[in-house]
Amino acid sequence: MTDELEQLYQSTYTAVVRFLYRKVWDAERAEDLAQEVFVRALAHRPDKPRAWVFAVAANLARDEARSAMRRKRHLTLLKGDPISQPTVAPSADDTVEHDEQVASVQEALNTLTPRDREILLLWDAGLSYPEIAAQTGLAVGAVGTTLARARRRLVDAHDRQHAQTRNHAAHS
Amino acid sequence: MRHIPEDELHAYLDQGLSRSQCVEIESHLAGCPACQGARDGIAALRDRxxxxxxxxxxxRGVPPGFDTLRRRAAEVAFQRRRRLQSVAWAASLVAAVALGWTGSSLTGDRAPVQAAQRQELPAPVPIAEPASRQAVAAAPPASASRAAMPAARQAPARRAPRHSPDSSATAADRAAVLAVLDPVPALELSPIDKPRADDSPELEGMWRTMSWDGAQAEAGTSVPHIGGLPIVRVQVQVSENVGQRPLMVVAQQLSSGQVIRTIEGPAPDVSQLLARRAMSDPDSAGSTADSTGPRGDGGAHSMAMQMGDRMLAITGALPTDSLLAMIRRMNAEMRSRR
Structure with missing residues (x-):
């Protein structure tokens, strides 16, 4: 018997990891959380597993962000450091360009409202309009409107940034 | 003719529209170059x-095999079960300690120590204070066949309420009820008195606590009980007549937390047990005077039914008509099993 969940795992694991990564910005942690999601699904056997998996992933990411915030606040109290934005640290020379690209998209994504960002990421993870609507409490008809706005903002923010960096490069 | 709004084109390209909506949009697109341009622009935006x-x-991302996750899920489930079990076990132990003393005050629970050793019962529970008051009052009416029990061997009196009253039926009790599902081994907690110097070896008709399975092995299908209620404790008094079925007392717990006992055995033994129980009752009522229980109408009632040379009885702090209904049902069940 091939498990329905196993098929879902094969088809969506990568999407779940990506979805989580765009929330926790830590590849390893995203994988841990994604596996946790599927372990929970095995215990729960939800009726609509695909939507369930992403709903639980979103919850885990939210919890993760909260505890990360708490940790950071704690560290800030200890060190007296200002809170820094989480960014991907450049590691080697050949990856610098890639990392800059990642950082620019990350920043563009951060300009979106939390709701627009959530819906865009759910769409990109492969959820359908009704699934997105069910998870976010939005009307199905409003999903298109939200996605239209989110896409426009993401691309605009990214283009603005790109123009700025080019200006900086030209002036220096 | 109106042009297609931007969000509808997004929904159209995202396949978020109904079939009829799609048809409508496609027919408009076919004849509207402006909307075609808008659609292409939005398609490009989507791609970007x-x-x-x-x-x-x-x-990174080599996903682990699904079997790895299955094992993890099984492990998590196992851990959760173990946690639940240990909680339930602790709760049932608490309940059993309370109920165990209750049971001992009904049946006398006078297992001689050598019997305890022979039958590998739990180690004797050391009792600091002699329960003299109850012991004197509950001194058994010595019959010819049964040796009189010395007062000092009387099961210890405890300040635990005789019947778990409704008002104090705690979550632990309820958990215990859930944990002690029918049929389960009775909780092997028998308070046994300290050995006495002059252990009279002629003592017979001793009580012993046994598991549900053991009781069934001994008495076959005629272990008295009410189907569907969790079994708290099974006590057996071995008959001295070889071949005769023993005297059995089965304590069961109602969902309210009250314990009822069903007794089956040779008629003289059962009536003697009930008489002894009636005698010890006033005293134990005094000893639990501080407990807040619905003792109201004098606590436990008994109902007995003679079947040839055997007797079936039921005791519990329930209205007599409830007991009557129960004993009738039990009698019918036992007859049908035979």
Whole structure:
């Protein structure tokens, strides 16, 4: 018997990891959380597993962000450091360009409202309009409107940034 | 003719529209170059968004096999079960300690120590204070066949309420009820008195606590009980007549937390037990005077039914008509099993 969940795992694991990564910005942690999601699904056997998996992933990411915030606040109290934005640290020379690209998209994504960002990421993870609507409490008809706005903002923010960096490069 | 709004084109390209909506849009697009242009622009925007977001993908990622996750899920489930079991076990132990003393005050629970050793019962529970008051009052009416029990061997009196009253039926009790499902081994907690110097070896008709399975092995299908209620304790008094079925007392717990006992055995033994129980009752009522229980109408009632040379009885702090209904049902069940 091939498990329905196993098929879902094969088809969506990568999407779940990506979805989580765009929330926790830590590849390893995203994988841990994604596996946790599927372990929970095995215990729960939800009726609509695909939507369930992403709903639980979103919850885990939210919890993760909260505890990360708490940790950071704690560290800030200890060190007296200002809170820094989480960014991907450049590691080697050949990856610098890639990392800059990642950082620019990350920043563009951060300009979106939390709701627009959530819906865009759910769409990109492969959820359908009704699934997105069910998870976010939005009307199905409003999903298109939200996605239209989110896409426009993401691309605009990214283009603005790109123009700025080019200006900086030209002036220096 | 109105042009297609931007969000509808997004929904159209995202396949988020119904079939009829799609048909409507497609027929408009066929004849509207402006909307065709808008559609192409939005398609490009979608592609750019997807391309930008695809940069935000973790580089690593060899997913573990699904069996690994299955094992983890099984492990998690196992851990959870174990946690629940240990909680339930602790709760049932608490309940059993309370109920165990209750049971001992009904049946006398006078297992001689040598019997305890022979039958590998739990180690004797050391009792600091002699329960003299109850012991004197409950001194058994010595019959010819049964040796009189010395007062000092009387089961210890405890300040635990005789019947778990409704008002104090705690979550632990309820958990215990859930944990002690029918049929389960009776909780092997028998308070046994300290050995006495002059252990009279002629003592017979001793009580012993046994498991549900053991009781069934000994008495076959005629272990008295009410189907569907959790079994708290099974006590057996071995008959001195070889071949005769023993005297059995089965304590069961109602969902309210009250304990009722069903007794089956040779008629003289059962009536003697009930008489002894009636005698010890006033005293134990005094000893639990501080407990807040619905003792109201004098606590436990008994109902007995003679079947040839055997007797079936039921005791519990329930209205007599409830007991009557129960004993009738039990009698019918036992007859049908035979």
């Amino acid at each position: 968004t997807t391309a930008l977001l695809s940069r935000l993908a973790p580089t």
